[in-house]
Every structure is written in C-alpha cells, then in structure tokens.
Amino acid sequence: MAKKTSKSTSVNVLTKSELIESYKKMLLIRRFEEKAGQAYGLGKIGGFCHLYIGQEAVVVGLQNCIDKNDQVITTYRDHGHMLACGMSPDGVMAELYGRIDGYSKGKGGSMHMFSKESNFYGGHGIVGASVPLGTGLAFSNKYRDNNAVTLTYFGDGAANQGQVYESFNMAKLWNLPCIYVIENNRYAMGTSVQRSSAQKDLSQRGISFGIDGEQVDGMSLEAVVLAGRRAVQKARKKEGPYILEMLTYRYRGHSMSDPAQYRSRDEVREVRDHSDPIENIKNKIITKKYLTEKEVLSINNEIKEIIDNSARFAESSPLPQPDELYKDVYM
Helix, strand or coil: CCCEEECCCCCCCCCHHHHHHHHHHHHHHHHHHHHHHHHHHCCCCCCCCCCCCCCHHHHHHHHCCCCCCCEEECCCCCHHHHHHCCCCHHHHHHHHCCCCCCCCCCCCCCCCCCECCCCECCCCCCCCCHHHHHHHHHHHHHHHCCCCCEEEEEECCHHHCHHHHHHHHHHHHCCCCEEEEEEECCCCCCCCHHHHCCCCCHHHCCHHHCCCEEEEECCCHHHHHHHHHHHHHHHHCCCCCEEEEEECCCCCCCCCCCCCCCCCHHHHHHHHHHHCHHHHHHHHHHHCCCCCHHHHHHHHHHHHHHHHHHHHHHHHCCCCCHHHHHCCCCC
16 A cells, blocks of 8 residues: 655645635634633633644645535534534534533533534544544445545544544445544644554554555645545545545643643744744735735734624523423433
C-alpha cells in the first residue's frame, strides 16, 4: 500500500470567494471558542468544555468538499464542527449555557449537540464512540443507495480504541462510503502520540483491513481541501472507506481543566507564529489583494459582534423547566 502525504501548497485550490468564506468560518470558530473559554472561566458554562482553537482548518477545509446531504459526526471537541456545518452560534452557545434555546434544549451541554437539519450527528463524549456510529451512518447511505458520504471524526487518543478497528473491518467488508478523519493534535488527553502509539503514522492504521490512508497538513486549509476532495470522490465512486490523518495542533489544554504542563510554551508559540491556519489564510487573502487590511478588520469586527450577540442570546435564554427531564426520553 503506497504511503501518501498531503502538504501545504501554493496552488490556488479555492476560488477568491471560497477562500474569503473559509476565512470567515475559521475566524467564527476561533472567536466562538475564545468566548466560550471566557464564559467557562466566569462560571457561566458548566461541565466539560473542549476547545477547538488551532484546528479550524481541518473542519472548514473538509466542509468545502462535501454536499448538503453528506453527514458529519465527531467526538467531544465539537463546537467547531457544529459551526462549520452551519449551525447557529446562538443555539450552540445557548446549549453551552444549559438554556432551553440550545440545540439539545439545555440538556446536552458542550459534548452532546445534534442537528438533523444540518446533518450533524453529534458530539459524543465517549472516546471513540463516533467511529462505530459514523460507520453505521455510512451503512445506511449504502443501504439507501443515496450517494451520500459520512465524515467520521475522532482523535489520536481514540485511534487506539478497539471499537475503531471493529468498525474498520465492517467498513471495508461492506465497502462503506465512510471517510475516517483522525484529528491528530499530538497529545490526546495529555500523553504524546510518541509515547502512546506503537504505530505512530495513524493514517496506516487501516492497512490490515485494506483501507488506504494518508497524512495531511491539517494546519493548511488548501492541503485539507485537496486531500478531502480525493477522499470524497473515492467514496462516491463506491471505492470504500478511506483514512485522513490530519496533523494539527490545539493551543489550549485537552479541556478547560487541563493546564497542559506536558508541553512547553515555546512549542505552542512556535506553532502559533509559523503555522496558524487563520493567520496564513488572512495573509494569503491580503497578498493576493482579494481584500484590503481594512476590509479584513471589518470582517473581524462583524464576527466579534456575532459572537458577542450569541453570548447575550444565551444569557437571556430561559433555563429548562423541570418537566423537560421527562421529554426526549425513550423507554
């Protein structure tokens, strides 16, 4: 099986409008997560909260590759995926606040939001749980012969879970239209991949099942789009599952309670200064004269206002009534 690696490229992968729209979405995710972190620190958000800051190019890039009928399912670091799928910042923030206007009526919190309208199937708190569920979604697509593809996201830590390989086996056995996206941000819950994984090239985890895979520069929007397009085309041609290992990086700890003392500040600063996906796209937009610096600043101000409004919306949304506990429960 040939090893593939997709790196950043100078080729114009996206049109002017696609590049600008992608920048807006990535910035929306970044500002949303910053606001969520701030609200968590103030005690307005409870429970667990896993931020996506630094990984924005992965989900925004892959959303450029799929259609409205395709499905997305992920793990607990999920706010970015929701926003990239088109879910409202108001509804997502309200759910973080535990309010009735949230996507799960305030009962799901950070890790458990869904939107059938946006074909977003969660947010799942159990490590690796998205993989068998995503495989099941892909099975339903093949059964219905609807030409839809499922993007199944999970992390480098989840890549060591047994249920992942049971899913790989079935996906290849039945030739399912499933793209497994491993967001390798290096540290899982706090242990480096270098210390926790015998096979450190996670894109090759499907070899024994006959599933091809490749490593992708997950900090480069263009590299993500190029690899994503190839994978989606393969799935639509009924050529079975595929693995994309996105080499990315999170700037914050595993969750809000994690001080991330297992890595140095210099390491984080190095990534921020040289590989930040949003800064790189912003610089490209300005260099190509797609927008002026003043226009980029205006976009930043607009997005800041959207996020500030989402926080105000969440604050003003009522708490769920006690009888809400007995709704949406299947006996």
